[in-house]
Amino acid sequence: MTNYGTILIVTYGRSGSTLLQGILNAIPNVAIRGENYNFCWGLYEAWKAIVQTNCEFGKYRRTNQTESAWYGAGYMDPKRFEELAQELIKSQLGLSKNSDDVTWGFKEVRYIDYLDELPLFLNFMERALPNLGIIFNTREHESVCQSGFWPERNIKNLP
Numbered sequence: 001m002t003n004y005g006t007i008l009i010v011t012y013g014r015s016g017s018t019l020l021q022g023i024l025n026a027i028p029n030v031a032i033r034g035e036n037y038n039f040c041w042g043l044y045e046a047w048k049a050i051v052q053t054n055c056e057f058g059k060y061r062r063t064n065q066t067e068s069a070w071y072g073a074g075y076m077d078p079k080r081f082e083e084l085a086q087e088l089i090k091s092q093l094g095l096s097k098n099s100d101d102v103t104w105g106f107k108e109v110r111y112i113d114y115l116d117e118l119p120l121f122l123n124f125m126e127r128a129l130p131n132l133g134i135i136f137n138t139r140e141h142e143s144v145c146q147s148g149f150w151p152e153r154n155i156k157n158l159p
Contacts, residue, residue: 005131007105014147015139033106044124050076085128
């Protein structure tokens with residue numbers, strides 16, 4: 001696992017991701033956390049706003065003037081936000097700032113609502129997380145639909 005500084009497991013419910021999480025955590029110096037209701041998506045949304053603000057208005061001299069509608073836009077720094085996002089993610093996952101000797105990460109199952117933007121989100125995660133390895137965990141859909149809470153749902157309405 002020393003090939004990666006962080007690991008992100010991209011998956012969906014009933015795919016076996018908790019088992020995968022446990023297997024990875026059995027490896028020395030690996031700490032893979034579980035689901036977190038996709039809190040990194042909010043960081044991605046904030047990063048997009050910073051990038052857009054910086055690109056569209058940060059270059060204009062008038063944004064340094066107090067009467068400008070975009071006053072301060074030039075201070076928006078996407079690269080610094082990426083660094084702070086990494087610190088925030090580590091902190092929220094209960095990892096020390098000094099845990100550089102540990103491969104760390106998490107899994108998340110709530111990507112289905114963001115499939116159109118998933119590649120852009122993963123690009124942000126790659127910017128924010130050092131030496132990122134991404135695992136796409138899947139399982140045969142028929143087995144997923146027969147597992148856990150899924151049999152109680154109308155399969156025709158599943159994505």
